[in-house]
Amino acid sequence: MNKGFWFxxxxxxxxxxxxGQAAALKMQKINDNDWPAEREAMVRTLGVYGIKDERVLxxxxxxxxxxxxxxxxxxxxxAYGDHPCPIGHGQTISQPYIVAYMTEKINAQPGEKVLxxxxxxxxxxxxxxxxGAEVYSIELIPELxxxxxxxxxxxxxxxxxxxxxxxxxxxxxxxxxxxxxxxCAPEDMPRALVDQLKEGGRMILPLGAGFQRLVILRKKGGxxxxxxxxxxxxxxxxxx
Ligand code: SAH
Numbered sequence: 001m002n003k004g005f006w007f008x009x010x011x012x013x014x015x016x017x018x019x020g021q022a023a024a025l026k027m028q029k030i031n032d033n034d035w036p037a038e039r040e041a042m043v044r045t046l047g048v049y050g051i052k053d054e055r056v057l058x059x060x061x062x063x064x065x066x067x068x069x070x071x072x073x074x075x076x077x078x079a080y081g082d083h084p085c086p087i088g089h090g091q092t093i094s095q096p097y098i099v100a101y102m103t104e105k106i107n108a109q110p111g112e113k114v115l116x117x118x119x120x121x122x123x124x125x126x127x128x129x130x131x132g133a134e135v136y137s138i139e140l141i142p143e144l145x146x147x148x149x150x151x152x153x154x155x156x157x158x159x160x161x162x163x164x165x166x167x168x169x170x171x172x173x174x175x176x177x178x179x180x181x182x183x184c185a186p187e188d189m190p191r192a193l194v195d196q197l198k199e200g201g202r203m204i205l206p207l208g209a210g211f212q213r214l215v216i217l218r219k220k221g222g223x224x225x226x227x228x229x230x231x232x233x234x235x236x237x238x239x240x
Pocket of ligand 1: 014018089091092093094117118119120121122123124125138139140144165166168183184236237238239240
């Protein structure tokens with residue numbers, strides 16, 4: 001057989017190989033994308049539970065929640081059911097209702113700066129970004145921070161910035177914030193976070209050891225107005 005033939009075969013082989021890979025990737029993307037019915041059902045349930053803000057409902061109908069759950073822990077029922085699900089390292093992604101409730105309460109407007117403590121999977125941050133906010137999110141566990149960065153980049157949420165570090169310190173370089181959302185429960189109000197809230201800003205956090213309540217705090221005229229809300233159950237905010 002002549003040299004030219006083998007040369008042609010060798011040159012063309014990678015094309016077939018690549019095409020195979022590209023096709024497999026495409027299939028994977030289609031499968032990943034293939035859960036709109038589950039997402040719609042989840043959003044309908046949120047409506048039934050009393051979430052009214054159209055911006056929140058629309059954001060949650062767009063964010064592909066299953067893509068924020070590590071692949072080995074991912075399944076249809078868990079990703080879109082109204083319950084928390086494990087994301088590894090003993091942590092969970094909050095149940096959709098709590099994500100919707102807290103997002104509705106802090107009412108982030110397009111262009112506002114929001115600080116999140118406890119990035120976890122990155123899902124809550126994605127929902128805030130989908131509402132138009134610029135999100136700064138802090139996660140203590142480096143592996144989770146890295147997983148969230150990857151998931152957020154894959155899903156093209158460019159307005160979320162993830163810092164590996166201790167949320168008790170906040171993120172002074174980017175303060176003050178229009179809103180702060182804490183998704184792990186400190187025993188006492190973290191002072192640095194209150195200090196990093198803008199005048200007119202609002203913060204929502206689960207507060208307490210054992211028994212926890214959501215607390216909503218507003219800074220108005222230099223004063224702090226604090227209001228107790230729902231009883232909840234979040235993982236503790238760890239003091240490193
Ligand atoms: N918002 C997340 C869920 C967070 S679970 C989501 O949408 O998936 C709570 C997270 O808070 C965990 O990932 C935990 O590691 C993190 N955490 C606990 N203590 C912390 C601290 N001091 N600073 C930053 N993150 C903390």
